[in-house]
Amino acid sequence: MKNRENIGGSGILLILIILVLLPLVTVLFQVVCPGLELSEFDLGNLALVLDVFKRPLWEKAFINSATLSLATTAIGIILAGLLANLRVNYEFPFGKLLDIVSWILMIIPSFILAQGWVYFASGNGIAKAWLGISGMNDFLFSFPGLVTVMVLCKYPMAYVAIKAALEWYPAELVHAARMNGASPVRAWLDVQFPLCLPTYFSAAMLIFMDTVGDYGMSSTITAVYSFPTLPYTIYSAICSSPVRFDMAGVLSLYLVVMIVIAMILQHYVMGRKRFDYLGNGTMRTMARKPRGLLSAFINVFTGLFCLVALGVPVGSNFIMSFSDSFSIERFEFTLENYKRVLQPDGELIVGIQHSLSLAVIAALIGIVLGFAVAYILTYSDFKLKRFIDTITLIAMAVPGVVLGIGYIFVWNQKWLQPLGLNLYGKPSILVLAAVASAVPLINRVLVGGMAKVPKELLTASQVQGASFVHRIRTILLPLLHNSMVSGVLAAFGGSVFNLAITTILYPPNYSTLPVYISDSYNDLNFGYAAAATIVGGACIVTIMLILEFVLNIGNRKRNEYAANT
Amino acid sequence: MKRSMLCVTALMAAMALSACSQSAAETEAATTAATEAATAAETEAAAETEAAAETEAAEASADGESEAPVQTEPLLVYLNDFDAVIPDMFKEATGYEVEVVVGNGAETMSRIEAESSNPQWDVVWIDSMYDVYNLDLDGQLLTGLEPENASGLTDFAKALVPEDKCFYPTGAHAAGVIVYRTDVYDETTAPRTFEELTDERFKDQVGMADPGVAAPAYPLAAYFMDTMGMEGGQEYFTTMFENGLKVYPKNPQVVQALAGGEISAAIMQESNAYEMVHSGEPVAIVWPEDGAPASTRVAAICAQTDQPEIAKLFVNFLLDPETQQELINLGDEGYFEPSVEGVTMKEDRDPNAKLVAADIVFGAENEGDIKAWFADMSAM
Numbered sequence: 002m003k004n005r006e007n008i009g010g011s012g013i014l015l016i017l018i019i020l021v022l023l024p025l026v027t028v029l030f031q032v033v034c035p036g037l038e039l040s041e042f043d044l045g046n047l048a049l050v051l052d053v054f055k056r057p058l059w060e061k062a063f064i065n066s067a068t069l070s071l072a073t074t075a076i077g078i079i080l081a082g083l084l085a086n087l088r089v090n091y092e093f094p095f096g097k098l099l100d101i102v103s104w105i106l107m108i109i110p111s112f113i114l115a116q117g118w119v120y121f122a123s124g125n126g127i128a129k130a131w132l133g134i135s136g137m138n139d140f141l142f143s144f145p146g147l148v149t150v151m152v153l154c155k156y157p158m159a160y161v162a163i164k165a166a167l168e169w170y171p172a173e174l175v176h177a178a179r180m181n182g183a184s185p186v187r188a189w190l191d192v193q194f195p196l197c198l199p200t201y202f203s204a205a206m207l208i209f210m211d212t213v214g215d216y217g218m219s220s221t222i223t224a225v226y227s228f229p230t231l232p233y234t235i236y237s238a239i240c241s242s243p244v245r246f247d248m249a250g251v252l253s254l255y256l257v258v259m260i261v262i263a264m265i266l267q268h269y270v271m272g273r274k275r276f277d278y279l280g281n282g283t284m285r286t287m288a289r290k291p292r293g294l295l296s297a298f299i300n301v302f303t304g305l306f307c308l309v310a311l312g313v314p315v316g317s318n319f320i321m322s323f324s325d326s327f328s329i330e331r332f333e334f335t336l337e338n339y340k341r342v343l344q345p346d347g348e349l350i351v352g353i354q355h356s357l358s359l360a361v362i363a364a365l366i367g368i369v370l371g372f373a374v375a376y377i378l379t380y381s382d383f384k385l386k387r388f389i390d391t392i393t394l395i396a397m398a399v400p401g402v403v404l405g406i407g408y409i410f411v412w413n414q415k416w417l418q419p420l421g422l423n424l425y426g427k428p429s430i431l432v433l434a435a436v437a438s439a440v441p442l443i444n445r446v447l448v449g450g451m452a453k454v455p456k457e458l459l460t461a462s463q464v465q466g467a468s469f470v471h472r473i474r475t476i477l478l479p480l481l482h483n484s485m486v487s488g489v490l491a492a493f494g495g496s497v498f499n500l501a502i503t504t505i506l507y508p509p510n511y512s513t514l515p516v517y518i519s520d521s522y523n524d525l526n527f528g529y530a531a532a533a534t535i536v537g538g539a540c541i542v543t544i545m546l547i548l549e550f551v552l553n554i555g556n557r558k559r560n561e562y563a564a565n566t
Numbered sequence: 567m568k569r570s571m572l573c574v575t576a577l578m579a580a581m582a583l584s585a586c587s588q589s590a591a592e593t594e595a596a597t598t599a600a601t602e603a604a605t606a607a608e609t610e611a612a613a614e615t616e617a618a619a620e621t622e623a624a625e626a627s628a629d630g631e632s633e634a635p636v637q638t639e640p641l642l643v644y645l646n647d648f649d650a651v652i653p654d655m656f657k658e659a660t661g662y663e664v665e666v667v668v669g670n671g672a673e674t675m676s677r678i679e680a681e682s683s684n685p686q687w688d689v690v691w692i693d694s695m696y697d698v699y700n701l702d703l704d705g706q707l708l709t710g711l712e713p714e715n716a717s718g719l720t721d722f723a724k725a726l727v728p729e730d731k732c733f734y735p736t737g738a739h740a741a742g743v744i745v746y747r748t749d750v751y752d753e754t755t756a757p758r759t760f761e762e763l764t765d766e767r768f769k770d771q772v773g774m775a776d777p778g779v780a781a782p783a784y785p786l787a788a789y790f791m792d793t794m795g796m797e798g799g800q801e802y803f804t805t806m807f808e809n810g811l812k813v814y815p816k817n818p819q820v821v822q823a824l825a826g827g828e829i830s831a832a833i834m835q836e837s838n839a840y841e842m843v844h845s846g847e848p849v850a851i852v853w854p855e856d857g858a859p860a861s862t863r864v865a866a867i868c869a870q871t872d873q874p875e876i877a878k879l880f881v882n883f884l885l886d887p888e889t890q891q892e893l894i895n896l897g898d899e900g901y902f903e904p905s906v907e908g909v910t911m912k913e914d915r916d917p918n919a920k921l922v923a924a925d926i927v928f929g930a931e932n933e934g935d936i937k938a939w940f941a942d943m944s945a946m
């Protein structure tokens with residue numbers, strides 16, 4: 002058994018090394034070996050690592066990234082936890098809306114959301130020019146404003162992960178607590194919450210990694226008020242001339258250090274406790290209708306939340322999509338942007354097709370690989386599983402542009418040409434990069450779900466003679482249904498809008514949706530870029546809703562059957 | 567267990583392969599479709615194109631030069647503007663295919679650098695003259711280019727051609743003109759010179775793009791450092807920072823900030839400034855009398871290209887007055903000073919607009935230091 006686990010674990014590790022570690026190492030290695038020329042090898046260059054204490058920009062970027070990520074994680078996890086618990090335990094009118102809002106926020110790249118906030122809050126923006134609200138400008142371009150926007154942008158991943166994990170609850174334990182006099186709050190605090198700690202930590206890590214590696218928000222809001230972050234500084238280093246891949250390597254190393262510290266902290270807090278609780282005493286969580294004040298609170302809170310979180314940034318983009326001016330102050334209604342976007346032979350349609358096909362392939366491969374990674378992490382005794390976990394988190398936090406550069410180094414080798422593996426300049430490299438980006442997210446979602454399924458369930462089945470595939474198909478997949486659906490949808494949506502990697506890697510004549518939107522924005526076609534975002538986003542969201550419906554058909558039937566019996 | 571893992575691995579491998587083949591097939595199909603569409607659309611022009619190519623080849627033979635080169639694959643051009651039109655223009659003129667990879671100057675340069683062991687590009691055509699010169703210093707460019715149309719270069723452009731003739735300017739635009747909001751300042755209070763922007767009345771009101779990220783912003787910083795001396799230039803920008811200079815990643819953000827009222831004055835590249843005026847924003851443009859720092863668009867050929875002859879034809883094509891005239895007539899990207907004589911600039915471009923540029927060697931050699939200093943200052 003152990004031998005099989007080792008083979009499986011080694012295989013997964015090898016795939017992750019090729020997809021994530023190798024590209025990253027080629028960039029990190031530039032610190033001691035500039036240009037990857039062995040003749041240039043010099044360990045003395047490691048002194049660059051200490052520049053964080055010398056260069057004001059690096060020091061500030063490091064501190065800013067750390068404080069911003071910690072503040073966003075702390076507030077984000079509370080918000081996501083609150084929303085997920087409300088959604089799972091109560092039935093309320095805005096429940097489905099909350100899901101849709103979270104999914105939309107999760108797939109839209111942060112630079113578009115940040116743009117929406119800028120349209121809303123800038124000096125002559127929607128808030129001031131149309132709503133007469135002043136002061137939004139000062140708020141947005143400040144640390145609290147940035148954290149607020151960041152939380153609203155990054156909470157969805159955690160929300161989806163927590164919500165998926167809360168689909169089962171330890172009914173027997175909760176009932177026991179209640180029978181011993183514990184209030185519902187006390188029972189939640191002392192029984193349910195501690196058992197869900199892996200999920201919450203996993204979700205917190207998701208927010209932390211996504212925030213610390215976020216470039217879109219950094220370039221749009223933080224750079225404006227002199228709040229440099231590591232991703233922005235890395236981008237500057239990569240785009241400096243002569244190009245300083247060594248600096249990008251050092252700065253990426255700081256990100257890796259942050260991740261390792263966060264993982265050690267998580268490991269220290271959770272220790273070796275067990276958190277699996279699924280068994281005879283667990284039940285599927287059934288939402289109930291809230292009453293009185295609680296009902297009013299839930300409805301008002303979630304309604305307002307959806308309005309602010311999605312309504313402001315997407316609504317602002319929506320308004321701009323009907324404008325041909327640069328500012329809201331001079332808004333003039335036009336449908337011209339949509340006419341151009343929807344031209345049947347338009348480039349945007351081709352871009353959407355490319356992005357969709359990439360996302361489908363990435364999601365399919367990603368879910369298989371992500372499942373395998375989560376399985377190894379949760380159920381195997383593979384010695385290097387912590388290393389696997391670290392690699393997946395690194396893939397999430399390291400900015401896409403660094404990974405993209407690493408991909409060029411790895412896949413643009415002359416000796417790969419005769420083997421047909423010189424993938425740079427071909428769409429296949431985008432598939433690999435998209436899978437590398439999708440796996441960490443899928444893995445996080447699935448690990449949260451698997452943590453509550455005891456290994457004994459699988460062992461018992463194995464003892465009865467069930468094969469590995471049979472155990473997965475009949476035990477794990479049904480119990481992880483929601484997590485699997487969440488993972489697939491997150492990977493699909495995220496891949497469609499993956500800007501950083503496609504910008505640096507896209508092959509000639511193979512434009513993708515985010516590249517197209519970004520180019521339009523850089524050409525000052527703000528209204529057109531906004532219209533392209535709305536059309537592209539609407540296509541993706543529609544497909545995701547259909548996918549969610551189709552993937553949940555079996556689940557709904559089971560729920561209906563359970564309710565009727 | 568082992569068999570299952572093998573199954574999973576095999577499945578993944580099959581999916582990956584099918585993904586690759588699907589994508590490849592897709593690309594092939596797309597290319598075929600595009601080619602077919604182009605062929606259909608250009609049926610009428612085809613005869614002319616072929617005739618033009620034949621004439622060119624005949625002329626070349628008559629001049630004793632080699633015959634027209636045969637193209638085995640499209641010429642791959644990395645650029646940051648004119649991507650929508652240049653492939654068709656070149657094909658129409660010469661019959662040769664061009665594929666483009668468009669990106670901002672900084673991303674394009676990092677892509678080129680990362681590819682250095684196995685370059686994929688044939689020609690780079692971007693407004694990052696100092697970056698391109700740095701490629702030459704690394705031995706990545708074909709030198710000794712002698713395009714026929716170089717004889718028509720303007721004096722300004724001639725002065726920018728390096729001794730080893732590794733690139734040619736195809737046009738230059740102002741990396742920074744002064745733009746101000748007319749609802750905040752009138753002609754008497756508006757800034758007229760770069761020096762004036764350090765004045766107390768513009769405190770927290772001025773913005774510009776980050777020289778470390780935006781391609782056109784570096785020539786701007788380099789010009790000050792070159793003409794004022796490094797210390798003088800640093801002193802100028804230090805005063806600007808102390809006066810609340812806001813640095814945005816790229817020019818589009820500067821445009822948004824000025825249009826949105828975040829700032830009331832900016833140093834901005836000219837095409838963006840004119841676009842703001844056209845869009846009806848309440849802004850006016852000031853061309854400093856001493857000249858505006860230029861961002862020069864240059865064309866260079868990769869030293870390792872396997873189709874140098876077609877690449878040279880492309881560079882020569884870019885130096886053709888007719889080509890530059892067509893690019894100027896196109897639209898907002900056409901706000902630039904042509905590099906060859908016989909081209910008419912946009913009518914609304916200031917006829918007295920004067921461009922100035924930092925010395926190429928100074929700009930290239932000090933690029934890393936200037937950008938690092940600027941980045942550290944903006945973080946303080």
